[in-house]
Amino acid sequence: MTMSALTRPGERDRLIVKFKEIxxxxxxxxxxxxxxxxxxxxxxxxxxxxxxxxxxxxxxxxxxxxxxxxxxIDLRVWFALSYPIYGLGLILLVAVEVVGDISLGAQRWLQLGPVRLQPSEIMKIGVVLGLARFYHGMSGESARLSWWLLIPAAMVGVPVLLVAHQPDLGTAVLIAATGGAIMVLAGLSWKIIGGLILGVAAAIPPFVMFVLxxxxxxxxxxxxxxxxxxxxxxxxxxxxxxxxxxxxxxxxxxxxxxxxxxxxxxxxxxxxxxxxxxxxxxxxxxxxxxxxxxxxxxxxxxxxxxxxxxxxxxxxxxxxxxxxxxxxxxxxxxxxxxxxxxxxxxxxxxxxxxxxxxxxxxxxxxxxxxxxxxxxxxxxxxxx
Structure with missing residues (x-):
């Protein structure tokens, strides 16, 4: 079957245009x-x-x-898949806690047939897509300071806790910092940012001594x-x-x-x-x-x-x-x-x-x- 039978001329032209835009x-x-x-x-x-x-x-x-x-791929496809990818990453992180492989004292991997998967890596993209979709269409005032911010905080906090428990402190820090960066870019109030910085600074000594x-x-x-x-x-x-x-x-x-x-x-x-x-x-x-x-x-x-x-x-x-x-x-x-x-x-x-x-x-x-x-x-x- 020829390419022309598989793809209409207009679709081929659009693909060529997209390719040139890269x-x-x-x-x-x-x-x-x-x-x-x-x-x-x-x-x-x-x-x-x-x-x-x-x-x-x-x-x-x-x-x-x-x-x-x-x-x-059209942005609307990325948008439609954002929450499913986030949800899949979260489910796989929970699965790691239950049936994950233990290696060098850490439980970070899932063995899915011939594939060995580290769900925390999927979660890095999942958090980005999930937060981007959540903030899309939200008003600037709500993104700056509102009770709605508890939702993105939970979207970041839950996977961070799961990854830290594996334990994988480096990846947990990356996910937390990336989530925080997106919330700041979305318009988070500087009052909250300042309070969080002070809170994290105050929590570091007891966290190091009693949690790690x-x-x-x-x-x-x-x-x-x-x-x-x-x-x-x-x-x-x-x-x-x-x-x-x-x-x-x-x-x-x-x-x-x-x-x-x-x-x-x-x-x-x-x-x-x-x-x-x-x-x-x-x-x-x-x-x-x-x-x-x-x-x-x-x-x-x-x-x-x-x-x-x-x-x-x-x-x-x-x-x-x-x-x-x-x-x-x-x-x-x-x-x-x-x-x-x-x-x-x-x-x-x-x-x-x-x-x-x-x-x-x-x-x-x-x-x-x-x-x-x-x-x-x-x-x-x-x-x-």
């Missing part, structure tokens, strides 16, 4: 970041495509095609004084700082990083891949990658700002906030400016789940640009 400079920046990650994974494996670089390249190729396909697990509390205390246990809990941060500092301006050279190549640096392909980059390519290499991250964030926010739909604006901005938080938290963690909480550097670190989550999110960002003149009804989001 921001290909944005896509190129994502490819360069992923390429840098693949390059580093090749290096720290001793110049081998296995076990990390080849699988990352294959995953990125799949995710890139998926992102382009998602960019072509022993190993989590040790991470926080080690962050404050890593030299107190250099061969134990402080080892990760100290080795990361050594790798960062030893790279100098231009680095030691590709494949010549002693901290990573000799396995002094832990989790060198995931949480601490940025330290590996610093050791081999120095300040110039790190600055170049950070420039790419900044360019992706800037272009994503610009795409969010030009769309006519409030739902798309908040959704695209929420995805961008998630991506920015990955970069900020991991960067601070690697430099010893934040506790080690297991947050990877998105698109750079090895790991398919985070990459899939972010590329689905970037599909929404691109859809906001491609369909920037589309209007989404404040009703049930049915296709017109």
């Amino acid at each position: 921001d290909w400079v944005f896509c190129l920046a994502l490819c360069l970041i992923a390429g840098a990650g693949i390059l580093m994974q090749f290096s720290i494996a001793g110049g081998s495509w296995t076990p990390w670089a080849l699988s990352t390249a294959g995953r990125f190729a799949f995710c890139f095609v998926l992102m382009i396909c998602l960019a072509m 697990h022993d190993y989590q509390r040790k991470r926080v205390l080690t962050f404050l004084d890593p030299e107190s246990d250099p061969s134990g809990s402080g080892y990760h941060i100290l080795q990361s700082k050594i790798a960062l500092g030893s790279g100098g301006l231009l680095g030691k050279g590709f494949g010549l990083g002693s901290q990573s190549q000799l396995n002094f640096l832990p989790e060198k392909h995931t949480d601490f891949i940025f330290a590996t980059l610093a050791e081999e390519f120095g300040f110039v290499g790190c600055a170049s990658v950070l420039f790419l991250f900044g360019a992706v964030i800037f272009m994503a926010l610009r795409m969010a700002s030009i769309t006519h739909s409030h739902f798309a604006r908040l959704g695209a901005a929420g995805v961008t906030a998630t991506f920015a938080l990955y970069v900020l938290i991991n960067g601070a963690m690697v430099m010893g400016m934040a506790p080690v909480v297991g947050v990877p550097m998105a698109m750079l670190s090895y790991g398919g789940t985070v990459m899939l989550t972010m590329m689905i999110g970037f599909g929404l960002v691109l859809a906001a640009r491609v369909h920037r003149y589309s209007e989404v009804s404040s009703g049930k989001g049915t296709l017109l």
Whole structure:
């Protein structure tokens, strides 16, 4: 059967127009970041495509095609699926509590036949879509200060508590911060924002001392004084700082990083891949990658700002906030400016789940640009 028999000429023309509307400079920046990650994974494996670089390249190729396909989907479809995706993520998080796999003392995974799934990653997108839909059509006054705000607070708080109980403090912080960012962008009153900041600041000491697990509390205390246990809990941060500092301006050279190549640096392909980059390519290499991250964030926010739909604006901005938080938290963690909480550097670190989550999110960002003149009804989001 020919393409003309499957697709009417007008539909083909619309697809071509949509394809041309995609921001290909944005896509190129994502490819360069992923390429840098693949390059580093090749290096720290001793110049081998296995076990990390080849699988990352294959995953990125799949995710890139998926992102382009998602960019072509009408915003009304995204709108209609928002609550179902949020609800699915919540159900899967509850399922983790009941039948989830336990690995390394944490219960974070579901085994669904041949597929091993981490529902907290789905929840990152679910919270963004759910909040964007909730605030779509809400008046500015209600979004600023009203009893209705208890609903989005619960939409963020419930998954945060479930994820923190797994325990996965890093992901819980990401979900909470992303949800908070969307509420602020939606117009939350500065009185509430100020009160929340003071409340969180006051709650941190008792939370650290009485709520966190022993190993989590040790991470926080080690962050404050890593030299107190250099061969134990402080080892990760100290080795990361050594790798960062030893790279100098231009680095030691590709494949010549002693901290990573000799396995002094832990989790060198995931949480601490940025330290590996610093050791081999120095300040110039790190600055170049950070420039790419900044360019992706800037272009994503610009795409969010030009769309006519409030739902798309908040959704695209929420995805961008998630991506920015990955970069900020991991960067601070690697430099010893934040506790080690297991947050990877998105698109750079090895790991398919985070990459899939972010590329689905970037599909929404691109859809906001491609369909920037589309209007989404404040009703049930049915296709017109």
